[in-house]
Amino acid sequence: MGLRSGAAFMESLRDGRSLYIDGERVDDVTAHPAFRGVLTTLAGLYDAQLDPEFADVLTVWDAASGEACSTTLLEARDHGDVLARQRCDRLRTELTYGLMGRLPDFMNAYLLDVKSSLEHVGKHQEAARMDACLARLRREDLAVTHTLVDPQSDRSTQDAPPEAVRIVERRADGIVIRGARLLSTLAPVANEVFVGPYAPRRPGQEDYALVCMLPLDAPGLKIVCRQAYDRGDGLFDTPLSGRFDEGDAILVFDDVFVPEDRVVVAGDLDAYNNVVRNAVGYGPLQGAARSTSKLKFLAGLATVAARTTGRAASPRYQEELGEIMGLLNVAEGLLDGAALDLSRRIGERRDPASALRGHGHPGEESRVGIAALTFFFPYAIAKAVEVLRTVAGSGAIVMTEGELRHEEIGHLVEKYVHGPEISAERRLQVMRMVWDMTCSPFAARQALYERYYTGDPVVGRVLFFNAPKAREAEALAERLLGAGTGVTPD
C-alpha cells in the first residue's frame, strides 16, 4: 500500500469502532465534531508526506516493501540515519507546534525501541514479532497509539489490580484478553493500539505480562473517551483546541481476541519487564524534538503577546522572554545530545568494542534524552507558559469573535480593545491563542500531559537515583572525603 493520503487515512477510520464520547456512541469518528479539527491536522500530515516540498524529509525508501515509508519508521544504521530522523521529527513537530504529544511518530519511535530492547536481552523471537509489526506499519502507513498504565483502582500497590488487562484464554491461534488500560492519547483517531508494559510484573502475574498490537475496531474493544475540548467554536476563538485536541481514552478490552501474529509477549515475565528497559533511544529523540518545538512556539507566542500590549518594550518583560529564549537554546543542545546518544548506542550494539573507543563512556550510562524529558522539558515548558501568563496579564481573559463582529458593540471593541498600533482584531486573535494555551480546558490538559506523559514523575526520578551515574557521582565525592585532612604533602 505504501504512503497514504489524508483522505485514505480518514477513510481507514470509518471502521465501525466502538467509541464513546460526551455520553454518546459515535458511529463514524470522522463525522463527529469533536474530532474534526484534529483529523484535519492529521490528514494534513499524511498529505505532507506526498508533497514534494516535504517528502525528502518526511519519507524514506523501504527496501523490504519496495515503497516509500515515513522517516519516523526508519531503523537507523548510523549517525546519518539518526540525523534524518531528527530532521523529520523536528519538521513534523513544528508543523504541529509541539502541541500533539502523541503524533503517530511517538509510537513509531517507541516500537523501534521495543525491538532494540528485546534484541539486546536476547528475546529474539519477541523482537522478530515486533519487527513484523513494524514492517506492517511501513507497508500500511498506520497511525498507532498505546496504552500502558493499569487502572487507578488501587494505587496502594504496584501489583496489577484485577481490573488490569490480562490473558483469560489461550488458544492455538491466539489469546483472549480482558480488563482495562489507561490513558490512551490519540486512540479515538488512531488505527491500532500497542498494549505494553509500565509497572514491572512479578512471579504469579504471568497473565498480566501481556504485550500485543490490535486494530482499534477489534470486536470487544471499547474506546471510552474523555470529554471533548474542541466544541466547534471556530478557529478564531479556539485556535489550539480547534486543531490539536488529540483525545484521550480509557480502553476496555471486553474479551478481545488477539491473533497469534499480533502477540509480542504473553506470560514471559523476563521479556515483559525488558520491553523498553534496554532501548537505544528513538523515543527520547522524538520526545525531545516535540518538546523543543513546543518551547519554540511558546517563546514565539509570548513575544507576540508582549508586542500586542506594548510590554515587549520594557526590560522587565524582555528579561522574562530572554530566559525562555535561553531555555530554547538549551533545548536545542539537549535534542542534539539525544541524537548523539542514539547514534552511540546503535554503534555499540553493532560493535560492543566501540564503547571503549573514542566516546569516553559507554552509551548505556548516558541518558541525555530521558533526563531531558524527565527533568528539563516539564520545567522549561511550565516556565514558558508562566511567562506567557505574565506578559498577557488579564488580556488572556478575553471576549470572543462574536463581540468583535457584533453590530451593536463591534465598533466599541475596535475602539477600546486595540494595542499599540495594533488593531483590536489582531489583538483579540493573539489573546484568544494565549487563552487557549493558558486558561482553556485544552491548556489544563496540556499541563497535566507534560507532567505525566513519561509516566509517574516520582518513579522516573528514583530511577535516576539508582542509575550507575549516581554511584559515579558518589564515588567522586568519596574520593575527596578519603583524601585525608593533612595540609602538607608527605
Ligand SMILES: Cc1cc2nc3c(=O)[nH]c(=O)nc-3n(C[C@H](O)[C@H](O)[C@H](O)COP(=O)(O)OP(=O)(O)OC[C@H]3O[C@@H](n4cnc5c(N)ncnc54)[C@H](O)[C@@H]3O)c2cc1C
Ligand atoms: C494527559 C495525559 C495523557 C496520557 N497519555 C498516555 C498514553 O497515551 N498512554 C499511556 O499509556 N499513558 C498515558 N498517560 C498516563 C500516564 O502514563 C500516567 O498518568 C502516569 O503513569 C502516572 O500514573 P497515574 O496517572 O495513574 O498516577 P498515579 O500512579 O496514581 O500517581 C498519582 C500521583 O502520585 C505520585 N506518587 C506516586 N508514588 C509516590 C510516592 N511514593 N511518593 C509521592 N508521590 C507519589 C505520582 O508521582 C503522581 O503525581 C497519560 C496521562 C495524562 C495525564
